[in-house]
Structure formats: structure tokens, C-alpha cells
Amino acid sequence: MNAGPLSGIRVVDFTWVGAGAFLTKPLADHGADVIKIESETRTDPIRWMEPFRDGIRGIDRSGYFANRNSSKRSVTLDLKHPEGRDFALRLIAVSDVVANNFAAGIMDKLGLGYDAAKAVRPEVVYLEMPMQGNTGPHRNFRGYGLTIGAISGFLATSGWPDRTPVGTGTNFPDHAPNPLHAAIAVLAALRARRITGRGQYIEMSQLESTINVIAPAVIGEALTGERFHRRGNLDRRRAPHGVYPCAGDDRWIAIAVEDDAQWAAVRTALGGLPALGAEFDAHEYRLANTDALDFGIAAATAPRDATELAAGLSASGVAAALVKDARDLMADPQLESRGHWVTLDHPEMGPSLYDAPPYRLSRTPGGLRSPAPLLGADGHEVATEILGVTDEEYERLHSEGIIG
């Protein structure tokens, strides 16, 4: 595998739980040396998140942790011990990026704040991801789980009008907006450094980052003067636009029709839809009568096979797809042809499934370089090869519980 576009960049990664892993993973997969700083006593909660290989819990058996931490190394340090802190600073001195998502002030208290980092590495790019920012009356507010989704408007904007809002059913801010906005900021700062020679302090409020992805709700209220309300699967321009039941257990088809020509194709595919009169052939009428439209379509899709129906509609130029579950995705011919599913042989979990990066750089590609690291497995290598620590010194640090 080639070295990747970020070869030569080293990241000291203090992030844990939440958005951190998916920030440093793309960097690691594209050649950066990402060193996760972990702790024996306060392990990353993600290492204890389900599922586990064969359902057996273990600190090196979490599939959730594994998929997010390909290509990285792991060093356990006691950061509260002065020598543990010094080790971290020595590592920062030969690194390019420091990343953390602790609450405001934690890194400073550990003696690893931006000023301390800059003192040993003036050109460091130092990223912090406080939940609501380092300033403001709520800067020290704590929160777990779906807190960011709640306070950002992300939860409230998704779901049915007549039901409790549901968001995505996942901790979406941690999977896309927060880690990737952060990765973008880090890469941009590294570019600026190439030109100016100067490092950068980056503050990414997870709240503010997430609000950006539902900002259209705020903008829409200002434009129309009307309160936002959840609309289920409805669309401002397309009709029909929805998710309709098909044959089998929890099988659904998603259909999105742009114009009258596509609507005609839907009618044909669904046996004419005699229950929906000719007035439905006009786009504006369909948009204004979605209840009747969806009811009529659902009655026609219910006995059909979703995959076959979707294939027929796609061939006729209509956007349509089976609503895929994990089993469907594992067998998806398009994902297979893209090489999306990669099996890596993990020392404890054995061969297990990872996502390939969703993009391919033609000239300087990345790739999954290694499975997720075992807790603290790389301490000796990092200490001796990067920092020139002798084997004897390493053994002393290790026996005193400072490293590894």
C-alpha cells in the first residue's frame, strides 16, 4: 500500500467516546501516524460498547470500537503522573496535531493545554471539541448520549408530526458532522501551516457544528414566517415521496418522484393505480394531496417484492430503492463491486468487518492499514522508536504503571 497523502503527519489523539474516532480515522487511513493516548484505569467507554465478537464482552472485542479505529496505534499513559505527562509532551514535541474532546479546562489541568503544547511544538495544530464551546454560560454544562442531538435541534426536526421526535435512531452528530467538520478544520490548518509556518488553535463546539446540518430549519422559519414542524417523509418539491410497505417482514420501498413523466412510470409499474384518478397526474395536485396519494400507493406496493419493484422503477428513470438493512448491505452488489467491505484479521477478534473509506483518491489512495489497536499495545514501539527511550527505561516506566 502506498504511503498516502498524509504520510509524515503525526497526530497525538486524546479523543475518546463520541466524535473523536471518526475524526482521526480518515487521517490514519490516509497515511498519518495516529497515536491514541488511552488509560488502563479510565478506558474509552467505546471499548465497552456492543456488539462484541461472539457476544463475549472484552476490552479488545468491541466491534463498535474496532470499525472506528483502523490504522491507529494505542499507548496507555498515566497522565496524572508527572512522568506520564512528560511522555505525552515529548510525543507532542515530535507531532503535528493534538486532538481532544474533553470538557473545557481538562487538558489545561493535566498540563497538556494549548500553551503547554505550543511551548514544546510551536507549530502544533491543536484541536479541542468542547460540547458547547469554551465560552458562554453553558460552557461547563455536561451531557451524554444524544445530548448534542437534543440541544442542536437535530432530534426535534426529524420524525412524524403526530409523534415524539426521533432523529436518526443513532448518535448521528458523532458519526458525520462533528468528526468530519473537525477533520476538515485540522486539514485546513495544516495547509495554512505549510504556507505560513504557523500552527493553530482550533475550537469546534460540537453544538455549533451540529446546528449547521439542520440550519435549513432555522432559515426556513425566517423566510416564511412560519414555525417549523416535522413532516415525516414529505418533500417540498416531490410527490409521491415516501416509504411504502412491501411483501415480507419489515420490508419497504422508498420512492421519490420529480415530475409527471416519472409519475406515469410509477402508475404503470403499480398496475395503473385505478384508485387514484386522473387529477393525480398533475404535479401540483399530488403535492397538495399526499395523504390520499400515499394511501393509494401503499395499497399497491404492499403485495410486491421491494427489490424487484425498485429495480423496475429505477430502470424507468424513477429514484426508488429497497430500504436496506444490515443483511442487505452485506450482500449489496454495488458495495461489493466498490470493495466497500474489508475484512481485517484482528489479534483478538479474528477476521472482522470494516468499512473502506467512501472515497478513492486516484493517485494517492488511502486504505485500511491495520485493524483497531489492542489497548496500549504500541507503547514500547512508540517509546523506543519515536522518542528514543531505552528498553531499560521503558521497563521502569512500565513497571511503575506510567506507561503500558
Next chain:
Amino acid sequence: MGDRDVPADAALMPLGGVTVVDATTWLGGYAGRLLSDLGAEVRSVMPSPDPEDPAEIMRRFGKTQAPTSEPDAQLGELLNDALVDDATILITDVGPAELRARGLHPDQTTAGRPALIHVAITPYGLTGPSADKPASDLVLLADGGLLYLCGDPDRSPVRPFGEQSATITSLHATVATLMALTARDADGLGQVIDVSAQEAIVHTLENAMQYYDLEGVVRRRRGSSPADAGVGLFACRDGYIYLLTTMGGKKLSWDAAVDWLVESGTAGAERLRDPDWDSSAFRRTPEAIAEFRRIFETFSGARSKDEIYLGAQERGVSIAPVFEPHDLLESSQLRARDFFHDEQVFGHTIPMPGLPYRFGDGTVGRFTMPQPAAARPGGGS
């Protein structure tokens, strides 16, 4: 357009001097926006089918409309070679057959342009059996597996608001673009970035794929019905709050939450101190879930989001208000952060959100030095 968070000299910004031809339609629009926010000069060449669509307004903010003598021309016909010749980066977002028909396939755009970075965002990738399938946000979320997880178990899946397939894809595309720019800065050479929206969406499935791979379980929609009594959305006087008192079966702030309910005189709250409730197996029973909800909503139904939020922070209980969009404009935190700022768009005053990040030297976003941190007792995150 508008008064953005930029220093007077864009050359000081990380992407100062970078020029982008943005030929996106919807799927890749946010990628151009992100590059523009970082100082790139981004020229949008596609007319918008719906300029007053709030999602379009968000995506196009900061971009300039490239001059053209044919304002109604379609993709590709608008694009003249001079634009692409001068550009560092070209972004497209339609499938390979449509690209080729317009003369915009990477094979065509990069011929004789070794320094060009062509970010070819597509619904399914430049290759593969589905590469030219018709797509839309809803259908991509379906094909990417995220839609299946969204919503209540007793209804159809329901898509998240905001064309998140485009957001997810554009975020990944921007990361990749900056990596390609890193390579180009070193040796002057561009490349093609093949970004698949379907694959990007598959990256957001939390642990669904691993559940299937490691335990043979297909993860399903759970909706807002909690797995544990002390977790979930609860109604309050002016909307909902999100409560999280246990995680992975372990008690976090459960005891503090129960103390609060008891001290406030909430009917039935004393029962929550019975040892049964210490057991996660008990808390996961439908009976426990229903009982806790009855008790808690007696408490929360009489109080507002803000009241509960502030009280919870004082007591160390993890409760977050489920803010509606208009709540964000009234948030004391966001006002203190000067986060939203007014822009004039189509004759309206629109509160635009600030950037997702702020650089300490002021070159990106509006940065303020923090006050000395008043750490909470106990530390930890």
C-alpha cells in the same frame, strides 16, 4: 454575499488562492460551501432549481455565480474550458453517464490538466452496476442503510430532516479534497476523487453492520421508546427533554434524578428508591418503563425545558432540552457566542449560523479567548 466571518484579506485564510469550479446540483453543494468558508474562491456554475429552498441557501452562501451568457443552460453547457483550466478544484455530483454526456467525466476533464483536482461526487460511485441509478436524498438514505434505522418500529422508516445524504457525502468529499490538496501542494499534481454517497451513508450506521458481522443480529428501529426506563424523551410543559440516567445498563445520574423527583414531591417517586430499580434487567421491562414515565412526566409536565435544564445541571443529572429551531435563536449560550448573524437573502433578513469551527488567530470563524475555566468538582468529561 453578505457580511461573513472573514478577514479582509482572503489570502490569509487556509484556502486563500484556491479556486473552485462548483458544478454541483444538490449532493455536493455543501462541499463547495465548506471550501468557500475556508477562503477558497468558489464559483457556482449551476442554476438552482429552487433558489428559495433553505437547503440551497445554506449550500450557496459565500459562493459567486460564474458569469455566463446562457443563464438557463444546463450542466456542462454552462461550463467553458477556461473555467476549468484556471481552477484548482472542480466539483461535480451527478452519475458517470450524465457526466460523460456533458463532457464532465474525469477522463475528459483531467485530460491535459495534470494539476486539476476533480472531486467526482456521485450517488453510487463512478463504477459498479448501480453507478447510473436515479437517486435522491430519500433513496440514497434507503440504499445506504440509514433510513432503515430511523423512526418508530410500528411505522415506516422516516428520513431525517435536512437532506442528510448530501451533508454526509459533502463532508467526506471535503475531507478527501483537502487530502488531495495536501498532495498537490507537495508536487503540483492533481487527481480524481471518486466519492460514493451510498458508501458515505453506510459509514453512519453506528454499530448495525458490526452487530450483523459479530453476532448475526440485524439491528432495527427503536424509535423513541427507550431500552431502559431512565433514558429517552419525556414530555414537558413546552415540548420535550432528553433524559439519560443510565448507559449500557449502568447507573450514571439515576440516583440524583430520583432524589430530585422525591425532593420535588412528585407522586410515586419514593417507589423509585426500591432496590428493584437498581437492576437494569428490571428497568428494561415494559412495566418499569411505563411506570417511570408516568412518574417522571408528572414532574416534567409541570416545568419548562429551560427550567428542567438548569435544575438538572445544578444537580448533575444528564438532561438536555429537545430544542426546536426557534429555541436556538433564543439560546443564551448561542447569543453569548455570537453564533447566528443576520444576512440579507432574497429580500429577507435570515439568521445564518456561524461556522462549525473557530481558529484562534481569527482567520476562520469568530474566535473569543475563553475566560479562565471554572472546572466542576470531580473533573472528567
